Amino acid sequence: MSLIDHWKDRHPQPRGGGRIIVYVILLVLVVFLMLKAEDIGETFAVMFSGDGDTTEVVR
Amino acid sequence: MSRFPVFDSHVDTLLRISGPPEFLSGSSTQLDEPRALKGGVEDLVLAVCAEAERDPTASWKKAFGIYEELIERSSLRLHLMAEGCQPLIELYPEGFPRDLRVACLTWNVPNSLAGGVHSDAGLTDEGRALVRRLRDSGVIIDVSHLCDRSRRDLLRMDVPLVATHCNCRRLRDVPRNLPDQDIREIASMDGVVGVTFVPRFLAENATSSHIVDHASHVADLVGVDHVGFGSDFDGMGNPPAGVVDCTSWPAIFEEMSQRGWSDGEITKASCSNWRRVFGLEET
Ligand SMILES: [Zn+2]
Numbered sequence A: 001m002s003l004i005d006h007w008k009d010r011h012p013q014p015r016g017g018g019r020i021i022v023y024v025i026l027l028v029l030v031v032f033l034m035l036k037a038e039d040i041g042e043t044f045a046v047m048f049s050g051d052g053d054t055t056e057v058v059r
Numbered sequence B: 001m002s003r004f005p006v007f008d009s010h011v012d013t014l015l016r017i018s019g020p021p022e023f024l025s026g027s028s029t030q031l032d033e034p035r036a037l038k039g040g041v042e043d044l045v046l047a048v049c050a051e052a053e054r055d056p057t058a059s060w061k062k063a064f065g066i067y068e069e070l071i072e073r074s075s076l077r078l079h080l081m082a083e084g085c086q087p088l089i090e091l092y093p094e095g096f097p098r099d100l101r102v103a104c105l106t107w108n109v110p111n112s113l114a115g116g117v118h119s120d121a122g123l124t125d126e127g128r129a130l131v132r133r134l135r136d137s138g139v140i141i142d143v144s145h146l147c148d149r150s151r152r153d154l155l156r157m158d159v160p161l162v163a164t165h166c167n168c169r170r171l172r173d174v175p176r177n178l179p180d181q182d183i184r185e186i187a188s189m190d191g192v193v194g195v196t197f198v199p200r201f202l203a204e205n206a207t208s209s210h211i212v213d214h215a216s217h218v219a220d221l222v223g224v225d226h227v228g229f230g231s232d233f234d235g236m237g238n239p240p241a242g243v244v245d246c247t248s249w250p251a252i253f254e255e256m257s258q259r260g261w262s263d264g265e266i267t268k269a270s271c272s273n274w275r276r277v278f279g280l281e282e283t
Helices: A003-010 A016-035 A037-048 B020-025 B033-039 B056-073 B086-091 B125-136 B148-156 B180-188 B208-222 B249-258 B263-278
Strands: B006-011 B041-048 B077-083 B100-104 B140-142 B193-195 B227-229
Touching: A003 B263, A016 A037, B006 B227, B006 B263, B020 B033, B020 B056, B033 B041, B041 B056, B041 B263, B056 B077, B056 B086, B086 B125, B125 B140, B148 B180, B180 B193, B180 B208, B193 B208, B208 B227, B208 B249, B208 B263, B227 B263, B249 B263
Parallel strands: B006 B041, B041 B077, B077 B100, B100 B140, B193 B227
Antiparallel strands: none
């Protein structure tokens, strides 16, 4: 094993590509939550409010 | 035939010959294949010191052409070195030749990458970027011709280093020789210092026994695992007294033996340490 291979062994390179994918997914998630904040809030309100009719028939 | 195989980490023969036949069947230079074999040489680093020539790019192309032919025809194991990297920037913006194993950023004069010993320039941004590219391509970086400032800059970078043809400043105070501290740092990265035969870097009135002095100093300082030889045949004028050409290797090893080096220690210095650095099998 050459001097450079030894060096590479001791310096595992961070997998740049993998890290970028994680950042992109986090960004998409944040934007999605911002856009849908209202809907999600309403859904929660309906689910946890005591007077919601959960057997509601669609008319 | 020498009983010690030789890995010579620096000769300048490529730009001294007109073509492969001179190397293969004999020349008037300090090194050719028949004499190298007689001296026990098995591995040879052929440097292209293009920056010392009038047209560095053309010189690199010519030397590289000879090298490519030699690698097919020579019975020695040959390795390519760039001595001064300015031509590489122009010729290889994408990838370096596969055979390029070692590179020194400059020759004696400064270029756009770093400062040679005739300057006090530091490593430039372009130099740092090239060092990373070379390192990532598996090319070993050589500090031999760098001035103190550029060499210190390089030692501060995270990159494994060697000296293919340098001696010890403690024994001979010239800019081309390495201070003890730098030898320690190179050894700490598992690098090797190739003791060179250039009389001016050995001593006043240099002889072959000064070669052994410098090798012994490196061994005493950092251990025998970091001693090698880079003769600089065909890169110097007259060799030191006691050295004629590349047939003189056995005489140097004989002197080492007389001065208390064991056969195992001589073998490490003659070839094994450089082979470790280059990742090569013993032949
Ligand atoms: Zn040189």
